[in-house]
Amino acid sequence: MPTLPREHPEPPQPHQARQTAESFGTNARGYDQARPAYPDALVARIVAGSPGPDVLDVGTGTGIAARQFQAAGCAVLGVDPDARMADLAQARGMRVEVATFEAWEPAGRSFDTLISAQSWHWLDPAVGAVKAARVLRPNGRLAIFGHVFEPPVEVAEPFAAALRRVAPDSPFSDQPARRPLELYEAGYAKIADKIRETEQFDDPEQWRFDWEQSYTRDQWLDLLPTTGGLTRLRPDQLAEILGAVGGVIDAMGGRFTMHYTTLATTAVRAGTP
Template sequence: MPTLPPTRASLSGSEPHQYRQAADSFGTDAERYNRTRPRYPDAMVDRIVVGSPGSDVLDVGCGTGIAARQFQAAGCRVLGVEPDARMADRARRLGVEVEVAAFEAWDPAGRAFDAVVAGQAWHWIDPVAAAVKAAQVLRPDGRLAAFWNVFQLPSCVAEAVAAVCRRVMPDSPFNVQAMTKPALNGYQVLFTKAADGIREAGGFSEPELWRFDWEWSYTRDTWLDQMPTQGAFTRLPSDKLAEVLEGVGVAIDSMGGSFTMRYASVAVTAARTDAA
């Protein structure tokens, strides 16, 4: 698998982890989030498990426990750390042990883990501080794996989403125009910053990028059900959100009421090379 070249990009006010209001908005409808957000490829979960020295997993920013339950199904013992009590409560109800805290401030109380994972969450944490904390709690040869589901909308749906968002939410901090471009291009900066944070923390092997491609079919209703859980829309007033969903629904109807989404699940991962 490829490695990521270092950039040593400096942090700025535009860093995702500095948008705390956006990061804290996903718990407004934790049940919908858990119901609609995509899972991760079993092949990726299995590779992380096989690449770890044991089965004790710490899930950072575990949300409602989507990834945690997949690691449990793979035979792992999982502890989640989640800053949003609403998301943590949902995860607990679904069988995941969770401690409520921001990862940077969380107290591991002497516990150690074979893998530290983060699904769809690492960009909400300072990448250096997070890697330093991961190094502290990982056993030697333990694996750090931050991963994301990157989706690519069909062009006609992407153009409809961009058009309605430009009209309804012109002041959004999210890059609406990026919706019509190759999605992986927009995520590359997140992958690179995660890798640079691991390098700066020290004590890890050279970060690698693992990619797993897959597809999922959505009906009009299932996609519109997921959209309010996405960061661009979680804080949108209900009337504005309804306008966005209406415009996107019309576009999907024009395609016959359903479409196939292309996903790439990408992990930035490295192994702990010495004792903390």
């Protein structure tokens, strides 16, 4: 399931693919209902390692992570370029400003923590860490995290085959059915390198959380259309792919267990104001 930046060198890079980056709001409610939350242990560790409660959530989307931090006692401000996603987050009690992070104006505000859940790869890598350093208070924490969405091979291979057949011109159709965890880890290592380049943070840390979630056929077919490879397909294309995957899950007994890994790159802003 394509969710992270492609490792191929050819353009466009994820932050340049604005139509895909801003396509998740086509079904904001479905996204909010189907996408999994983040491990409680991750949220608790970030909150415990932050100097205060003020959190900026970059790429907040519908506020899935933001609500978790709010429940942990934080005051969260979200930034997202998609007004449809922001509207839903606001309807659920979040404060959101509609803008790309690159263009967003902090207007003198600063934060104890800056988080970005499943969205940092859509930012210009030359801008993200530098701007994060600018809006974080001394000793504030930058935490970039996301899930590894790789279902079992029995589900992944029929999905990849259907995507290649139905949408051969999709930028995601040439990806392998399943990508190794090391590929995702390399992506988070590159994020750490960009943080180091700013010379504004202590040395970044890499965190990993492993967990499982059981999905019924319908639950998985609700989640699939919220992924970057499918958000821009025509209804008939989407229906064909979902039909192929649904048939496979039916043959597996109607459900399967997803083994998730959630990865994080995190760093503390240097303590000198």
